[in-house]
Amino acid sequence: xxxxxxxxDAAVARGGTRIWQHGTxxxxxxxxxxxxxxxxxxxxxxMQVELxxxxxxxxxxxxxxxxxxxxxxxxxxxPQSYTDDIDSSLTAEQSVLxxxxxxxxxxxxxxxxxxxxxxxAMRFVGVEDKARMRLSQLSGGxxxxxxxxxxxxxxxxxxMLDEPLANLDLASQRSVVHVLARLNRELGTTIQVVxxxxxxxxxxxxxxxxxxxxxxxxxxMDDVLDSTLLTHLYxxxxxxxxxxxxxxxxxxxxxxxxxxxxxxxxxxxEVAEFHDHDHHGRQHTDPKEVx
Ligand SMILES: Nc1ncnc2c1ncn2[C@@H]1O[C@H](COP(=O)(O)OP(=O)(O)OP(=O)(O)O)[C@@H](O)[C@H]1O
Numbered sequence: 001x002x003x004x005x006x007x008x009d010a011a012v013a014r015g016g017t018r019i020w021q022h023g024t025x026x027x028x029x030x031x032x033x034x035x036x037x038x039x040x041x042x043x044x045x046x047m048q049v050e051l052x053x054x055x056x057x058x059x060x061x062x063x064x065x066x067x068x069x070x071x072x073x074x075x076x077x078x079p080q081s082y083t084d085d086i087d088s089s090l091t092a093e094q095s096v097l098x099x100x101x102x103x104x105x106x107x108x109x110x111x112x113x114x115x116x117x118x119x120x121a122m123r124f125v126g127v128e129d130k131a132r133m134r135l136s137q138l139s140g141g142x143x144x145x146x147x148x149x150x151x152x153x154x155x156x157x158x159x160m161l162d163e164p165l166a167n168l169d170l171a172s173q174r175s176v177v178h179v180l181a182r183l184n185r186e187l188g189t190t191i192q193v194v195x196x197x198x199x200x201x202x203x204x205x206x207x208x209x210x211x212x213x214x215x216x217x218x219x220x221m222d223d224v225l226d227s228t229l230l231t232h233l234y235x236x237x238x239x240x241x242x243x244x245x246x247x248x249x250x251x252x253x254x255x256x257x258x259x260x261x262x263x264x265x266x267x268x269x270e271v272a273e274f275h276d277h278d279h280h281g282r283q284h285t286d287p288k289e290v291x
Pocket of ligand 1: 014015019038039041045046
């Protein structure tokens with residue numbers, strides 16, 4: 001399989017501060033990857049770098065075979081809190097059409113072909129019957145699916161979603177995950193998702209980029225589901241539980257609650273187990289390699 005996203009010793013700074021550095025990893029075409037890390041570690045920044053919206057302080061990032069930013073017409077992007085920010089007096093269909101017309105200002109004669117394309121995207125995410133409803137009339141879950149339809153309407157090869165499950169009830173989270181699974185399986189779309197809670201996404205994830213101690217790393221899902229690594233990623237002690245049916249989920253360590261303990265999972269030496277740097281400043285990407 002070829003690579004969809006390639007980081008080569010990439011670093012980024014914001015407001016004069018290095019957010020992360022020494023990012024060297026590849027993400028395969030056709031994969032479903034989470035970007036994981038505690039608040040402020042630079043997950044949204046990573047997506048903005050991939051879109052070429054923020055320049056790199058060092059290194060290179062290639063997306064869909066081109067330098068970051070050049071392939072944006074083949075990328076669908078659903079920003080964080082997008083559904084809160086968009087004009088909620090728009091109808092679902094008008095909102096999806098924005099994915100084709102690009103702006104809500106000015107008069108945009110909509111062609112029959114564009115309308116058909118918008119309907120197709122709405123059908124895919126299951127909101128076709130809501131086309132004429134205003135966003136303000138829709139639930140958070142339906143608005144998120146409209147936002148995904150808007151990102152889909154240009155037939156992207158890569159879909160990037162920043163916290164698409166935040167503030168959604170369980171049923172709405174499931175339906176969004178179901179849409180992502182079908183997109184990946186039926187259309188072969190590569191998917192990248194910023195997520196704080198991995199549980200709902202576990203059945204579809206193939207790997208994760210995790211931001212730890214100022215470095216991005218990539219690991220396949222089997223390696224990510226290591227309780228010690230996850231404990232550092234979540235910033236609190238967690239365990240991975242497997243049900244008799246074989247489903248896995250991540251849960252806070254019950255013993256801590258009983259003891260009233262407040263574990264410090266940011267110990268520098270412990271975190272250092274999960275990455276190591278050779279003399280070229282590159283980190284090993286497999287946590288098992290260095291643990
Ligand atoms: N426009 C900006 N100018 C300067 N610094 C910024 C800007 N936007 C974000 N930052 C800083 O960059 C760092 C990374 O921010 P980013 O939003 O990428 O983190 P995140 O991991 O997505 O956080 P969260 O989980 O809270 O959404 C933070 O320390 C933040 O304060």
